[in-house]
Amino acid sequence: KQEVTQIPAALSVPEGENLVLNCSFTDSAIYNLQWFRQDPGKGLTSLLLIQSSQREQTSGRLNASLDKSSGRSTLYIAASQPGDSATYLCAVRPYGGATNKLIFGTGTLLAVQP
Amino acid sequence: ETGVTQSPTHLIKTRGQQVTLRCSSQSGHNTVSWYQQALGQGPQFIFQYYREEENGRGNFPPRFSGLQFPNYSSELNVNALELDDSALYLCASSLLDRPSGNTIYFGEGSWLTVV
Numbered sequence: 681k682q683e684v685t686q687i688p689a690a691l692s693v694p695e696g697e698n699l700v701l702n703c704s705f706t707d708s709a710i711y712n713l714q715w716f717r718q719d720p721g722k723g724l725t726s727l728l729l730i731q732s733s734q735r736e737q738t739s740g741r742l743n744a745s746l747d748k749s750s751g752r753s754t755l756y757i758a759a760s761q762p763g764d765s766a767t768y769l770c771a772v773r774p775y776g777g778a779t780n781k782l783i784f785g786t787g788t789l790l791a792v793q794p
Numbered sequence: 795e796t797g798v799t800q801s802p803t804h805l806i807k808t809r810g811q812q813v814t815l816r817c818s819s820q821s822g823h824n825t826v827s828w829y830q831q832a833l834g835q836g837p838q839f840i841f842q843y844y845r846e847e848e849n850g851r852g853n854f855p856p857r858f859s860g861l862q863f864p865n866y867s868s869e870l871n872v873n874a875l876e877l878d879d880s881a882l883y884l885c886a887s888s889l890l891d892r893p894s895g896n897t898i899y900f901g902e903g904s905w906l907t908v909v
Contacts, residue, residue, distance in 0.1 A: 684836070714898065723800075723884055724837070724900040769836055773898075780827040780888055780898060781850055784836030 682707045682774050686785035693760055694793050701755040701788045703770035708748045711773040714782065715744050715755050718767045727768075728755070760792045797821060798901035800885050806907045812873045815904045817885030819866040823899075826868040828860060829884040831903070837884055843868060872906075880908045 683706045693699050703713070712731045716724040728737045730746040730753070737744050743756040753770055767789050771782040797820035807813050819826050825844045829837035839852040843862035857873040866887070872879055882905050888898045 716900070721882075721905070723798075723902040724886075726897050726899060729897050771836070779850075780825050780842045780886065781839045781852070782829075782837070782886075782898060783839070786834070786836045 682710075682772065682783050684770060684772060684783050684785040686768075686770060686788050688788060689786070690789040690791075692791040692793060695760060695762060697760050697792075698756070698758050699760055699790075701757070701768050701770075701790070703753040703755070703785055705751045705753075705772050705783075707774065708751055709775040710748065711775060711779070713744075713746055713753050713770060713772050715742075715753075716769045716771065718769060718787070720766075724769065757790075760790075762792045762794045765790055765792050798885055798887050798899050800883075800901040800904050802904055803902065804905045804907075806909060807875050809875055809877060809908055811875050812871065813875060813906060815870040815872075815883050815885075815906070817868045817870070817887075817901060819868065819885075819887035820899050823866060823887035823889055825888055826862055826866065827886045827898075828868070828870045829886065829900075830854075830879075831882040831884060833881075840870070875908045877908050880906060882906075 687702045714729045715727040728744040741758040767787040769787045771784040799818045827842040828840040831837040842850040846862045859871045861869045882903045884903045885901045888896045
């Protein structure tokens with residue numbers, strides 16, 4: 681059974697700091713891994729998608745890596761800003777079954793202090 | 795702006811009642827799925843619809859049911875509401891054709907409180 685874990689559960693950093701969020705999964709049979717951002721009480725905003733054949737993706741100050749063999753992904757945020765404060769969720773799309781099925785971690789709550 | 799819209803945004807129901815939540819998928823997307831997110835947890839997959847038929851289901855009882863319409867809009871119905879059904883319900887859409895490369899887009903969700 682696929683399980684997704686995110687560490688740390690919460691993180692508080694001063695503005696301008698670079699930071700890394702971690703995601704691990706137990707089964708490497710995945711189509712892709714997707715990182716999302718969720719603001720309080722809101723829906724999910726897709727940040728980056730890494731296909732299983734890829735090693736990393738970049739968008740602006742965000743860089744996500746994927747090591748499928750070890751079951752790990754990291755989201756790197758450069759020069760953090762108070763507007764980055766949110767919950768960050770990673771999710772894997774496993775092979776087989778419903779292809780829109782994502783399995784999520786419980787998220788990392790990030791607070792960037794001005 | 796993801797192009798996925800949900801209604802209502804908030805609602806309160808009494809235990810034992812029934813509720814219908816609605817979703818309009820992003821234009822061109824042929825697959826819609828629904829998720830339940832309890833407070834402090836990650837979203838949990840409820841089910842998926844493709845071409846108006848359910849083609850995948852998570853670990854949810856039959857009182858959770860759905861519909862997908864020809865215009866790719868969708869409904870989630872929950873019967874015999876229980877207190878534990880209180881959660882944020884998220885609708886997501888994508889194209890089924892390329893699961894490896896297609897981003898799944900989520901709506902803003904519907905907050906359901908059961909009292």
